[in-house]
Amino acid sequence: KKSFSPILNVKEVVKDFGGLRALNDVTISLSKGQILGLIGPNGSGKSTLVNLISGVYPVSKGEIHFNGKDITNMATHSIARYGIIRTFQDPHNVPTMTVKENLLLGTHRLFKSSLLACTLNANHSLREEEQMLTRVTEIMELCDLTDYADELAGNLPYGMQRMVEVARAILAEPQLLLLDEPAAGLSEGELEELNRLIRYVKNQGIPVILIDHHMDFVTGLVDEILVLESGGVIYSGSVEGMQKDHHVIRAYLGV
Ligand code: ADP
Ligand code: MG
Numbered sequence: 001k002k003s004f005s006p007i008l009n010v011k012e013v014v015k016d017f018g019g020l021r022a023l024n025d026v027t028i029s030l031s032k033g034q035i036l037g038l039i040g041p042n043g044s045g046k047s048t049l050v051n052l053i054s055g056v057y058p059v060s061k062g063e064i065h066f067n068g069k070d071i072t073n074m075a076t077h078s079i080a081r082y083g084i085i086r087t088f089q090d091p092h093n094v095p096t097m098t099v100k101e102n103l104l105l106g107t108h109r110l111f112k113s114s115l116l117a118c119t120l121n122a123n124h125s126l127r128e129e130e131q132m133l134t135r136v137t138e139i140m141e142l143c144d145l146t147d148y149a150d151e152l153a154g155n156l157p158y159g160m161q162r163m164v165e166v167a168r169a170i171l172a173e174p175q176l177l178l179l180d181e182p183a184a185g186l187s188e189g190e191l192e193e194l195n196r197l198i199r200y201v202k203n204q205g206i207p208v209i210l211i212d213h214h215m216d217f218v219t220g221l222v223d224e225i226l227v228l229e230s231g232g233v234i235y236s237g238s239v240e241g242m243q244k245d246h247h248v249i250r251a252y253l254g255v
């Protein structure tokens with residue numbers, strides 16, 4: 001069914017936190033331009049999977065391969081340098097910097113992976129700075145942030161702070177984008193902008209893992225869906241298949 005060889009392979013991954021098994025034997029593969037939806041009740045292990053792929057926690061068992069490289073248990077900054085970029089459930093913007101400055105920080109992933117390193121190495125050529133500003137302007141247009149370019153990120157309503165978080169991740173030119181509940185707390189209008197942003201990423205061939213509770217939002221975007229329950233995969237496949245799956249309906253959809 002898949003015409004591309006996978007960019008991301010998560011193989012039989014297990015994660016234990018002390019006596020708690022947060023993930024049990026999870027296998028996923030993701031190809032160019034594919035969006036994988038990741039759903040499941042609170043505490044089912046969704047963020048943990050993103051944390052393992054992005055290197056926040058080591059796996060207890062299993063392997064993670066990216067573009068043919070074994071990245072299992074690599075440091076977060078090495079994984080970011082390979083182009084695996086993630087957002088957090090609570091936005092990690094710099095509240096005392098403007099929206100534009102926060103977005104410019106995103107573009108610096110290409111030069112140095114850490115915030116500290118990028119402030120220490122802020123001597124790019126004028127041409128590079130201009131290219132970055134052009135991309136920041138383009139993304140701000142795409143998600144209606146242009147009018148707020150010079151506002152402090154910390155003064156924005158929560159939904160807009162989330163948009164800045166996603167926009168910054170996109171500006172880092174990800175090879176794989178991991179979005180942990182980006183739609184939580186967004187208005188209908190903001191959901192549309194977020195939808196537009198994610199499609200923009202997909203159209204560039206960048207694979208995305210999208211965690212969210214907003215069922216219509218997820219099913220309208222994804223190519224495949226994975227349902228977790230208590231750390232285990234209870235469904236993996238098409239959205240249509242999920243909607244007919246009795247276990248998922250009982251465990252999660254609640255109808
Ligand atoms: P979800 O994102 O689906 O709501 P999480 O991945 O955050 O779920 O959590 C899965 C389980 O792992 C939960 O029981 C949670 O309490 C536990 N867990 C997550 N992170 C840690 C941690 N750092 N230490 C201990 N337990 C954790
Ligand atoms: Mg979570």
